[in-house]
Amino acid sequence: MVIDEKRKEQLRKLEEILGVNFENVNILNQALIHPSYAYERGLPHNVHNQRLEFLGDAVLELIISEWIYKEYPNYTEGELTKFRALLVCEESLAALSRELNLGDYLIIGKGEEVTGGRKKESLLADAFEALVGAMYLDRGMEVVSNFIKDKFKSVVAKAEAGKLSNDYKTFLQEMLQRISPDKITYNVVKEEGPDHDKTFFVEVTWKDNVLGKGCGKSKKEAEQDAAKAAIRFLKNRNIIK
Incomplete structure (x- = not known):
């Protein structure tokens, strides 16, 4: 070029x-x-x-x-x-x-x-x-x-200093493992857009229940977004602190 x-x-x-x-x-x-x-x-x-x-x-x-x-x-x-x-x-x-x-x-x-x-x-x-x-x-x-x-x-x-807390997947896993050894799974449920500009949609599941949904321009980003939503969901129900 x-x-x-x-x-x-x-x-x-x-x-x-x-x-x-x-x-x-x-x-x-x-x-x-x-x-x-x-x-x-x-x-x-x-x-x-x-x-x-x-x-x-x-x-x-x-x-x-x-x-x-x-x-x-x-x-x-x-x-x-x-x-x-x-x-x-x-x-x-x-x-x-x-x-x-x-x-x-x-x-x-x-x-x-x-x-x-x-x-x-x-x-x-x-x-x-x-x-x-x-x-x-x-x-x-x-x-x-x-x-x-x-x-x-x-x-x-x-x-x-503990000011970076965006590894939501790790936090979610650590919190849920204290409750149960059941495995957490992340599933891509949909992809949209051309190959060079895809958007991924992910659901995070635990004990056969969908805890959160997220999206992002990469699978990693979508998984983190889903984990963040799951944490919010669980905190609102006082399941985790």
Whole structure:
């Protein structure tokens, strides 16, 4: 994809915000191209950011895992897993994207633009992961590791202070296991929209009863939304505190 001078100037401004200069500005640009843009123009899959998102997800998980492993030597494996999930959840990644104003630099399709795509949690979280993937390929592990640790300082501080409580699935599971060992299940009951812009609808069930329903732009988001609804339902009936 050809980058004109106006776009190059935009990317230079973004590099200033990131505090990282890319050797190949094309890969930074690709990290900001949403699949909806490519889909509307019939462009191939290697033009948009999903492959970089895939890579960035793995890089982010590795860096965060090593970081908290070293910083929290008294945490058990289970505690480390929960802590990492809290740090790299969709809400946290979307918040970091907003701090970096990534939404302003995204290239999205007309449909996404009309529906407020630049502010969508799932879209912003995906863009952050794609950015991490692009930075890893362009500048290497040391640069991307320093970037992630710097940006996640505030997220870690909030998690330590108990101000991050968006892992509704884990909370729901822990609360219900105190009552009964019965398994909690999440079922996708419906999917709507084209492949590049699906909405998933999920029900959470326990003891053959539907406790909550949720939706989201990813299965994970929909499951968290359903778990949140279930927690509200159970608290209203004083089943859990």
